[in-house]
Amino acid sequence: MMLGPGRAWKFGDDVNTDYIIAGKYKLSITDIDELSRHAMEAIMPDFARRVRRGDFIVAGRNFGCGSSREQAPLVLKHLGVAAVIARSFARIFYRNSVNVGLPVVECEGAGEIQDGDILEVDLTGGYVRNITQGRLYRTRPLPPELMEILSEGGLVNYVKKHGRLPWQ
Numbered sequence: 001m002m003l004g005p006g007r008a009w010k011f012g013d014d015v016n017t018d019y020i021i022a023g024k025y026k027l028s029i030t031d032i033d034e035l036s037r038h039a040m041e042a043i044m045p046d047f048a049r050r051v052r053r054g055d056f057i058v059a060g061r062n063f064g065c066g067s068s069r070e071q072a073p074l075v076l077k078h079l080g081v082a083a084v085i086a087r088s089f090a091r092i093f094y095r096n097s098v099n100v101g102l103p104v105v106e107c108e109g110a111g112e113i114q115d116g117d118i119l120e121v122d123l124t125g126g127y128v129r130n131i132t133q134g135r136l137y138r139t140r141p142l143p144p145e146l147m148e149i150l151s152e153g154g155l156v157n158y159v160k161k162h163g164r165l166p167w168q
Helices: 032-036 071-078 091-100 108-112 144-151 155-162
Strands: 002-010 056-059 083-086 104-106 118-122 127-130 135-138
Touching: 032 071, 056 118, 071 091, 083 118, 091 104, 091 144, 091 155, 108 127, 108 135, 144 155
Parallel strands: 002 056, 056 083, 083 104
Antiparallel strands: 002 118, 118 127, 127 135
């Protein structure tokens, strides 16, 4: 599954779910369009306005740490983020992302990617191509069951289509 090309939006280590979508919005806003307008506003106030469908979030270690709110990957997907590329992810964010259909890519070379670089991601081939820098980074491949979930747009869609979980 090939994603991109898209622009890299660079963030650092330990971007927690409160930075992705603040808890104060999670309980008071139920409309996904309105909720998504607040994505990343604590660390980049204009992110939701400027990000474009097909762009990528690139981060350091432990992306998505903090609470287990499913709204965090959901608002990123709703904004059109093609994938989150990071050196590592908090386990619950990683799984919530796959469950809502947002690809997550573990890439040791994520730190070398610069804000604004144009990227392509091959989830099946296991690499990130930095078109701007002319570099290729290997990624940790997703297990086949998770790729199946992503290919259907998330776990709910997968179960609706197949009537079972991918590992059953």
